[in-house]
Amino acid sequence: MEGGAVAAARPATAEQIVLARKLKAIREQARVGYKQAAEALGMHDTAIRRMEGCEVALKPILVRELLTLYGLPKGEIATFLDDVAAANRPAWWNTFRDVLPPSSALFVSLAGAASLIRSYEPQSVPDLLQTEDYARALLRARHGEAPEEEIERRVSLTMERQKRYLAAEPGPCTLWTILDETALRRSVGGPAVMGPQIEHLIQSAKLPHIQLQILPHTAGVYPGMGEPFHLFRFAAPELPDVVHRANLGGSEYLYDGTSAYLAGLDQMSVLAGALRDTPDFLRHIGTTVWSLRTVR
8 A cells, every 4th residue: 555556456445544554653653664564474475465454354353463563552452452342343335235246345435534525526426416317327328238137236335425425424625626527417317306306405505514516518628638537635643645536447446646636726726617606507407408497
């Protein structure tokens, strides 16, 4: 996990990544090298590196031995092990593993742990702001050969994520999305689907934890124009910003170089319409493109 792009098929969650980074910090504070730690446990130093890189799951027995070697007090060791046990338990999305590959599971985990999600969506409404019918129509288009049961499972996953991440107590994360006008003009399911979707976006934009900006066609070509991406920011100091980008080759997670994406989002935000103008822009699209008589 040190630097660059990371393959998506890694068996990690945000909570596991945090603990792996904490384990590394404790070792470094104790001034114990990889080789010294490995020799004490009768292991190769690669195994320690992989644990700290969250390439393998944290095993409580090994973690206990390492923390003891590092001189951590017994009470703090017990707390750390409790956190490891909690992080290793199956997450709620494990029940959707039939439609959720490892690459997407990490995405769901990062989104759930984030205090702020910033995203750029050039082609479609982002999943956390989709209506059920829009999600269903989009998934049918993307997975045309999938059976209807699979499509419905994917829709249920999207709706569950919305409920947990944007409507859950004690407080939802902040979602700040920059949406290209193209996404609003592209027909997904036809007017019968797009109408309620436009209305849903208008109502969502009124919520204090959702910030929605539209990049109009009049903005022309802009920095960062291209593939969609998400930038996750976390309250946990051990977890820096993470960028997720998706393309035809699959998913990719970046732990380094995220500042370029943050700068891109800031530049696009300046070019996009002001937050206060978003509802009016959406109403204009609804009435002129989708022939809706009234949009609240």
